[in-house]
Amino acid sequence: xxxxxxxxxxxxxxxxxxxxxxxxxxxxxxxxxxxxxxxxxxxxxxxxxxxxxxxxxxxxxxxxxxxxxxxxxxxxxxxxxxxxxxxxxxxxxxxxxxxxxxxxxxxxxxxxxxxxxxxxxxxxxxxxxxxxxxxxxxxxxxxxxxxxxxxxxxxxxxxxxxxxxxxxxxxxxxxxxxxxxxxxxxxxxxxxxxxxxxxxxxxxxxxxxxxxxxxxxxxxxxxxxxxxxxxxxxxxxxxxxxxxxxxxxxxxxxxxxxxxxxxxxxxxxxxxxxxxxxxxxxxxxxxxxxxxxxxxxxxxxxxxxxxxxxxxxxxxxxxxxxxxxxxxxxxxxxxxxxxxxxxxxxxxxxxxxxxxxxxxxxxxxxxxxxxxxxxxxxxxxxxxxxxxxxxxxxxxxxxxxxxxxxxxxxxxxxxxxxxxxxxxxxxxxxxxxxxxxxxxxxxxxxxxxxxxxxxxxxxxxxxxxxxxxxxxxxxxxxxxxxxxxxxxxxxxxxxxxxxxxxxxxxxxxxxxxxxxxxxxxxxxxxxxxxxxxxx
Amino acid sequence: xxxxxxxxxxxxxxxxxxxxxxxxxxxxxxxxxxxxxxxxxxxxxxxxxxxxxxxxxxxxxxxxxxxxxxxxxxxxxxxxxxxxxxxxxxxxxxxxxxxxxxxxxxxxxxxxxxxxxxxxxxxxxxxxxxxxxxxxxxxxxxxxxxxxxxxxxxxxxxxxxxxxxxxxxxxxxxxxxxxxxxxxxxxxxxxxxxxxxxxxxxxxxxxxxxxxxxxxxxxxx
Ligand code: HEM
Ligand SMILES: [Cu+2]
Numbered sequence: 001x002x003x004x005x006x007x008x009x010x011x012x013x014x015x016x017x018x019x020x021x022x023x024x025x026x027x028x029x030x031x032x033x034x035x036x037x038x039x040x041x042x043x044x045x046x047x048x049x050x051x052x053x054x055x056x057x058x059x060x061x062x063x064x065x066x067x068x069x070x071x072x073x074x075x076x077x078x079x080x081x082x083x084x085x086x087x088x089x090x091x092x093x094x095x096x097x098x099x100x101x102x103x104x105x106x107x108x109x110x111x112x113x114x115x116x117x118x119x120x121x122x123x124x125x126x127x128x129x130x131x132x133x134x135x136x137x138x139x140x141x142x143x144x145x146x147x148x149x150x151x152x153x154x155x156x157x158x159x160x161x162x163x164x165x166x167x168x169x170x171x172x173x174x175x176x177x178x179x180x181x182x183x184x185x186x187x188x189x190x191x192x193x194x195x196x197x198x199x200x201x202x203x204x205x206x207x208x209x210x211x212x213x214x215x216x217x218x219x220x221x222x223x224x225x226x227x228x229x230x231x232x233x234x235x236x237x238x239x240x241x242x243x244x245x246x247x248x249x250x251x252x253x254x255x256x257x258x259x260x261x262x263x264x265x266x267x268x269x270x271x272x273x274x275x276x277x278x279x280x281x282x283x284x285x286x287x288x289x290x291x292x293x294x295x296x297x298x299x300x301x302x303x304x305x306x307x308x309x310x311x312x313x314x315x316x317x318x319x320x321x322x323x324x325x326x327x328x329x330x331x332x333x334x335x336x337x338x339x340x341x342x343x344x345x346x347x348x349x350x351x352x353x354x355x356x357x358x359x360x361x362x363x364x365x366x367x368x369x370x371x372x373x374x375x376x377x378x379x380x381x382x383x384x385x386x387x388x389x390x391x392x393x394x395x396x397x398x399x400x401x402x403x404x405x406x407x408x409x410x411x412x413x414x415x416x417x418x419x420x421x422x423x424x425x426x427x428x429x430x431x432x433x434x435x436x437x438x439x440x441x442x443x444x445x446x447x448x449x450x451x452x453x454x455x456x457x458x459x460x461x462x463x464x465x466x467x468x469x470x471x472x473x474x475x476x477x478x479x480x481x482x483x484x485x486x487x488x489x490x491x492x493x494x495x496x497x498x499x500x501x502x503x504x505x506x507x508x509x510x511x512x513x514x515x516x517x518x519x520x521x522x523x524x525x526x527x528x529x530x531x532x533x534x535x
Numbered sequence: 536x537x538x539x540x541x542x543x544x545x546x547x548x549x550x551x552x553x554x555x556x557x558x559x560x561x562x563x564x565x566x567x568x569x570x571x572x573x574x575x576x577x578x579x580x581x582x583x584x585x586x587x588x589x590x591x592x593x594x595x596x597x598x599x600x601x602x603x604x605x606x607x608x609x610x611x612x613x614x615x616x617x618x619x620x621x622x623x624x625x626x627x628x629x630x631x632x633x634x635x636x637x638x639x640x641x642x643x644x645x646x647x648x649x650x651x652x653x654x655x656x657x658x659x660x661x662x663x664x665x666x667x668x669x670x671x672x673x674x675x676x677x678x679x680x681x682x683x684x685x686x687x688x689x690x691x692x693x694x695x696x697x698x699x700x701x702x703x704x705x706x707x708x709x710x711x712x713x714x715x716x717x718x719x720x721x722x723x724x725x726x727x728x729x730x731x732x733x734x735x736x737x738x739x740x741x742x743x744x745x746x747x748x749x750x751x752x753x754x755x756x
Binding site for chain 2: 216
């Protein structure tokens with residue numbers, strides 16, 4: 001390819017100008033473009049979360065801040081956008097599209113992903129879908145919740161069809177990313193990089209990619225059917241025409257349950273990298289961790305019915321799904337135990353990425369255990385659609401995925417930008433997020449157990465104190481993220497020059513310059529040993 | 536800068552710089568296309584599941600719906616598509632033998648078949664609209680004189696399944712036309728044909744889906 005501009009010595013200054021970014025096929029640049037856009041959506045979704053919590057600060061009867069959002073309709077809308085943005089635009093693309101895009105080729109010693117142009121296309125799909133989703137905000141805002149349950153979503157006079165099409169397009173993006181990753185892993189590994197020498201982050205991305213490919217098409221057709229249902233009233237989900245609204249739930253969760261693992265398996269991959277690096281020790285049970293990712297992916301397809309325990313499905317079905325759901329705990333526990341075992345006799349250093357890893361383990365453990373509780377049929381009948389569920393999925397998604405994402409950012413920051421960040425502010429950020437998180441969401445378990453339903457904009461005075469605590473917690477999280485943002489910006493502007501391998505890691509991406517050159521490696525790496533040869 | 540970059544000139548024109556060999560590029564492309572086809576099959580698979588469920592629930596209603604489809608038209612269309620799959624396949628073997636003229640002819644025939652398919656489809660739809668056989672809530676049961684009150688559900692499936700398939704046919708026609716133009720330009724030859732092969736695979740899958748749709752909608756009932 002003929003390039004007219006002078007080539008710099010790394011991927012950032014390789015070519016100049018905004019146009020060179022918008023047309024780039026370099027996986028590292030595409031990763032950064034995802035980084036910027038996803039973080040923007042995270043900000044939007046985050047502001048909405050703060051609004052929701054502000055509304056719930058006090059019961060509406062109290063003459064004060066408890067009435068931020070004019071009424072229940074507005075609350076429902078803000079909640080829907082918060083949920084939909086966070087799920088489809090932040091957590092699902094988050095790790096694979098940002099850190100995966102950036103580090104998958106680097107970690108396996110490839111020059112790029114298998115289909116660089118499709119990689120760019122998937123960013124544009126993502127942006128187009130996101131733009132459409134945001135555009136609904138300026139028409140009739142949607143209020144269905146991110147799950148778009150029928151028959152309400154058919155009847156509500158809002159922009160459901162548009163939002164659903166947006167999700168469909170973002171689904172395309174997710175499929176393309178997954179496809180790209182699978183082929184890259186199969187075909188572009190450097191000489192000597194066998195499957196069993198791949199870093200665990202790659203294994204997790206690989207398992208995730210399989211999920212993306214198998215689950216997303218089903219969501220696609222489901223959402224398409226929903227859109228057509230809105231326009232033509234085809235009757236598939238409409239009981240009035242002989243259809244079955246619960247079929248929608250079956251289809252929807254057939255994707256969306258595996259989707260929660262699309263969100264969390266890559267996070268587990270990052271945690272594996274962090275734990276072995278900062279323990280200076282080869283990870284315990286490499287193969288078990290690698291294959292447990294595939295195990296989780298496989299099992300996740302057979303558990304969707306746990307979202308429908310109270311939908312009127314038969315008791316036997318409920319019991320079967322209850323049992324199958326608990327099976328997911330097994331591969332998850334395998335990972336947990338292996339991580340803990342890695343600490344044993346390791347020289348553990350508590351750099352901020354490691355703090356995030358520990359935060360992940362703590363919060364994910366709570367999220368996981370409460371997940372098993374919810375998987376228990378009789379308990380779920382009691383807890384279904386209460387704040388217990390809200391607390392559970394925030395522990396998993398925020399406490400799990402987001403913690404890993406933050407840990408991953410700080411871990412790889414020196415490699416991505418060639419600068420060091422300020423360790424102190426990074427740690428402060430962690431402390432605020434971690435404490436704030438627990439203050440926000442732990443009371444919600446109690447609220448749920450007390451019977452406070454989710455998706456309500458008001459509540460009885462008995463729930464007031466715990467809700468107040470929870471709202472204050474959300475401010476602490478805000479402070480934490482502001483510290484995080486400051487750390488990143490400060491590092492970018494003023495950070496010291498980063499060495500090639502500041503943490504003494506063993507994986508391939510650290511064997512090239514920081515930031516990496518356009519072609520990733522100046523000499524093609526040849527791999528002769530496993531990824532974590534510490535001692 | 537890098538040793539690999541200086542080797543850039545050694546690359547043959549159609550091998551992208553991140554691949555080492557043409558074979559690596561070929562096998563990657565092929566795997567990518569197959570994976571993508573898998574997602575297409577899964578997507579249609581879900582709607583087939585929906586169809587099967589409701590067919591099971593309302594067999595008599597589905598039988599009534601199927602009666603109003605003209606299996607002859609569907610059958611002609613099946614033949615047209617099977618033939619087009621054949622012309623698509625031979626176009627690739629022509630390219631592999633560097634017989635570009637014949638390949639262009641074969642590709643053009645494929646596009647033509649696609650067009651015939653769509654025209655027949657158009658007449659089918661037209662006829663149904665004429666009779667008032669609309670999907671879902673738009674079907675006026677009293678006016679059509681249907682026995683089953685939820686006949687609209689059947690036509691919901693009919694229009695969604697054939698419509699989605701039709702969109703794929705149109706997409707395929709566009710892609711094949713693109714291959715045709717590039718073949719005329721001389722982009723494809725005995726060393727490089729993966730793009731045509733990929734589009735061909737897409738076309739075969741589209742045909743295959745029709746081969747399932749035809750008996751399900753037109754014959755079973
Ligand atoms: C960080 C601070 C956050 C706060 C204070 C917060 C707060 C809330 C609140 C109050 C609700 C409404 C619950 C209900 O009534 O059912 C909610 C729903 C939700 N949140 Fe968050 N959230 C936060 C972060 C996140 C993140 C990062 C995600 C990313 C996955 C997320 C995903 C969701 C989802 C999926 C829903 C459900 C929306 C729906 O039911 O349609 N939240 N959140
Ligand atoms: Cu689930």
